[in-house]
Amino acid sequence: MEPTATKPAESQxxxxxxTSQANPRFIIPGDVNVRIESDVRLFVVMxxxxxxxxxxEANGQPLSAPxxxxxxxxxxxxxxxxxxxxxxxYQAHRRPGIDEAVDASRxxxxxxxxxxxxxxxxxxxxxxxVPEDLRPLLTFxxxxxxxxxKSGIKDLLPTYTAFSDSYAALYRRPIGEMIYAVLEYFHLRxxxxxxxxxxVISSTDVGGGKVKKETTVARTRSRxxxxxxxxxxxxxxxxxxxxFLNQKDDLLSRxxxxxxxxxxxxxxxxxxxxxxLNTLVRFVLDPLIERKLKSTIEYKDQILKTVRSVPTANxxxxxxxxxxxxxxxxxxxxxxxxxxxxxxxxxxxxxxxxDEATYELAQDYLRGAVLAFHxxxxxxxxxxxxxxxxxxxxxxxxxLKFDREEKRASEFEPIVAKVSLARKKSGEANxxxxxxxxxxxxxxxxxxxxxxxxxKLLVEARAMLEEVLAVEPNNARALYGMARVVSQSPSAxxxxxxxxxxxxxxxxxxxxxxxxxxxxxxIENASxxxxxxxxxxxxxxxxxxxxxxxxxxDAVNEYEKAIALGEGIPNGAYKEAVDGKQKPYGxxxx
Numbered sequence: 118m119e120p121t122a123t124k125p126a127e128s129q130x131x132x133x134x135x136t137s138q139a140n141p142r143f144i145i146p147g148d149v150n151v152r153i154e155s156d157v158r159l160f161v162v163m164x165x166x167x168x169x170x171x172x173x174e175a176n177g178q179p180l181s182a183p184x185x186x187x188x189x190x191x192x193x194x195x196x197x198x199x200x201x202x203x204x205x206x207y208q209a210h211r212r213p214g215i216d217e218a219v220d221a222s223r224x225x226x227x228x229x230x231x232x233x234x235x236x237x238x239x240x241x242x243x244x245x246x247v248p249e250d251l252r253p254l255l256t257f258x259x260x261x262x263x264x265x266x267k268s269g270i271k272d273l274l275p276t277y278t279a280f281s282d283s284y285a286a287l288y289r290r291p292i293g294e295m296i297y298a299v300l301e302y303f304h305l306r307x308x309x310x311x312x313x314x315x316x317v318i319s320s321t322d323v324g325g326g327k328v329k330k331e332t333t334v335a336r337t338r339s340r341x342x343x344x345x346x347x348x349x350x351x352x353x354x355x356x357x358x359x360x361f362l363n364q365k366d367d368l369l370s371r372x373x374x375x376x377x378x379x380x381x382x383x384x385x386x387x388x389x390x391x392x393x394l395n396t397l398v399r400f401v402l403d404p405l406i407e408r409k410l411k412s413t414i415e416y417k418d419q420i421l422k423t424v425r426s427v428p429t430a431n432x433x434x435x436x437x438x439x440x441x442x443x444x445x446x447x448x449x450x451x452x453x454x455x456x457x458x459x460x461x462x463x464x465x466x467x468x469x470x471x472d473e474a475t476y477e478l479a480q481d482y483l484r485g486a487v488l489a490f491h492x493x494x495x496x497x498x499x500x501x502x503x504x505x506x507x508x509x510x511x512x513x514x515x516x517l518k519f520d521r522e523e524k525r526a527s528e529f530e531p532i533v534a535k536v537s538l539a540r541k542k543s544g545e546a547n548x549x550x551x552x553x554x555x556x557x558x559x560x561x562x563x564x565x566x567x568x569x570x571x572x573k574l575l576v577e578a579r580a581m582l583e584e585v586l587a588v589e590p591n592n593a594r595a596l597y598g599m600a601r602v603v604s605q606s607p608s609a610x611x612x613x614x615x616x617x618x619x620x621x622x623x624x625x626x627x628x629x630x631x632x633x634x635x636x637x638x639x640i641e642n643a644s645x646x647x648x649x650x651x652x653x654x655x656x657x658x659x660x661x662x663x664x665x666x667x668x669x670x671d672a673v674n675e676y677e678k679a680i681a682l683g684e685g686i687p688n689g690a691y692k693e694a695v696d697g698k699q700k701p702y703g704x705x706x707x
Contacts, residue, residue: 143293144300150309150341151296151397153288155281157274158237159380162228163349164277165264166221168195169203173217175351176586176599177635179608179628181383183280183348187273194269206260210253222356225347225380227251229363231258234265244372245362277348280383284346287384292344292393299397302454304505307397308404311338311375342377342400344393350382353587355392359399374403385583394454398447402506406443409510413442419519423487426523434485441488448481449492453500469539476536479529490525491517563594570598575606593643597651600635603628604662629662650688653679657690657697664702673698 146153163171167187174180180188212220230247231237237258241247247255265271300306313336343363356379363376377396381389406413417438424430424441434441452474459470474493481489495513499506562581569578579602585595610616610624636655643651660675679694 142297143290144296146289146293146296146344149296149300149307150339151292151344152341153285153292153344153346155278155285156228156343156345157234157278158228158231159225159345159347160274160277160281160349161234161237161265161270162224162231162261163221163347164191164268164270165203165261166207166224167349168200168264168268169207171207171217171221173221173351175218175353176583176590176596177603177631177638178352178583178599179603179631181348181352182609183277183383185609187277187349190273190276191268191270195264196267199263199267202260203264206257210257218351218354219356221350222354222380223251223254224257225350226356226358226361226378227254227257229358229378230361232364234271235262237261237265240364246373248358248360251361280348281346284348284381284384285344288344288346288381288390291390295390295394296397298454299394299401302450302457302500303401304503305401305405305507307340307401309340311340311404312336313338338372338375340375340400340404342379342396344379344381347380347382350380352383353385353389354382355389356380357392357396359396385587389587395447395451398450398454399443402447402450403443405507405510406439406446410439412511413438413514416514416517419517420488423519423522424485427483427485427487427526429483430485430487434487441486444481444484444486445488446492448478448486449489449496452478452489452493453496457500472532472536475529475532479526479533482525482529487522487525488517490529491522563592563598566595566598570601570605573605575602578602579606591638591642593639593648593651596635596639596642597655600632600639600655600658603635604632604658626666629666633659633662649682649686650690653682653686653694654690656682657693660694660697661702664697669701672701 164187167184168191172180172184179185211217226248227239230239230251232240239247239255239258315333315336318332357377359374359377362373363378377400379392379396381392420438420441421435424434434444456470456474459468478489478493492513495509495516499509502509562585566578566581566585569575569581578598582595582599582602585592586599589595606628608624608628611621611628613621616624636659640652640655643649643655645652656675656679660672660679663669663672663675676694676698679690680698682689682691684691
């Protein structure tokens with residue numbers, strides 16, 4: 118990102134946050150240039166890659182309603198040859214070893230470099246370079262143009278805009294409250310207008326060649342955050358970018374870094390707005406760090422020496438003091454804001470929340486944000502004295518002890534190891550593991566979901582399990598519960614009396630396959646010591662699904678796996694496995 122070197126008007130930097138009279142802890146997003154809105158470019162691009170084969174959903178969940186509807190809407194409209202070309206392109210550009218949702222987010226980011234349809238052009242200049250991770254996808258544009266013209270997606274845009282607009286309405290309140298929290302924390306409003314160097318225009322007398330007069334034209338640049346709901350991405354997913362110009366606006370009056378773009382997928386039960394928090398923190402801090410760059414440069418040699426002492430530091434941190442300070446302060450602020458949301462602890466008492474903060478900051482330190490721990494500690498002082506970050510910044514720099522920062526790794530390594538082990542075992546949490554209040558909360562949600570499943574309140578149970586899996590995606594108990602919910606919840610197509618019989622059969626097959634995947638993932642993550650019952654029941658339930666689909670031999674193989682785990686497992690399914698092996702599930706005894 119290019120640094121903005123101009124200083125804003127004094128009144129802008131000193132302005133206090135404006136709050137809604139109806140809710141004093143809420144700021145109307147538009148009042149600080151935070152735009153929550155739909156974007157047709159994103160719709161078309163993500164629709165194209167969904168048709169191309171992007172069908173990943175987190176935790177084995179079925180596709181969201183918009184993605185399911187999209188496939189149905191375009192199934193009879195798109196030509197087979199075009200679909201094949203899209204699929205071939207998508208597969209050819211998949212990056213091995215990278216999570217598919219992360220890989221697909223490149224296409225979403227590329228959409229914001231484009232002009233509006235139908236051209237979808239990308240213009241590159243010295244001020245607007247295409248980021249390296251997006252450059253290989255520029256060849257996607259001709260195929261996208263063909264998709265827009267031939268697929269019929271243009272006629273469907275109003276329908277999916279309605280999806281996106283409903284998500285935008287859902288996000289507005291939590292984002293407005295988050296804006297308030299960030300601005301209140303820093304005691305500083307974001308600078309939405311940057312004053313540029315005035316443009317001097319000279320007019321001359323053509324005959325004599327003498328300067329007739331000079332006109333000074335004031336110039337400004339606007340800064341904004343765009344939060345764009347994406348109905349065709351993974352539920353609960355999000356990514357943020359600020360390293361290119363958004364082509365939807367006038368390019369002449371902006372620079373890279375003026376626009377912050379956050380794309381958010383369909384909401385899960387608990388909306389993941391961490392990407393918005395990360396963006397808002399930088400939106401507020403970036404101009405401040407620019408203004409303070411001169412005083413920061415005084416520490417250049419010491420800062421870069423500290424970075425060079427970290428073997429894993431990224432190249433960008435090894436050459437840019439600005440980047441080191443920016444990322445260190447932003448990540449420290451994010452960690453402090455999260456820590457403030459955790460339950461308070463007695464003085465001088467270290468909690469699990471403190472360990473989690475150390476773990477996250479350690480990852481930033483190892484990337485090269487070597488001042489993150491120092492800023493984290495200093496920001497605690499900011500919270501106590503209640504002054505603005507503008508007045509506190511120089512104090513934070515002046516108290517740096519670089520010998521200490523070079524030795525941080527020896528301090529955080531034991532804590533990182535401890536948290537890593539705890540995270541590895543988190544999937545093994547059970548009802549007796551409530552010593553940690555956080556783990557206890559998740560366990561209670563799983564037990565409550567079990568009760569809801571027994572009562573056939575499957576929608577409520579799914580919502581509760583989604584909350585757990587959003588925090589612990591490999592929690593075996595939650596995966597097992599979600600598999601039970603999915604296997605018992607007919608899809609919209611199955612429940613539609615007007616749907617064709619073949620569509621119903623296919624929808625049922627897809628649902629059962631999703632349930633089987635969830636059961637297998639639960640088995641993989643279950644504790645052999647405390648959750649053998651879960652493994653045994655999962656094999657039995659897989660066997661029953663296969664029996665129902667008349668895959669008898671495959672079902673018997675699953676029952677045998679359950680039997681092999683042994684008899685006498687508390688709450689196990691040994692008897693059910695034996696019965697299933699003797700006769701297909703559901704078949705009456707002779």
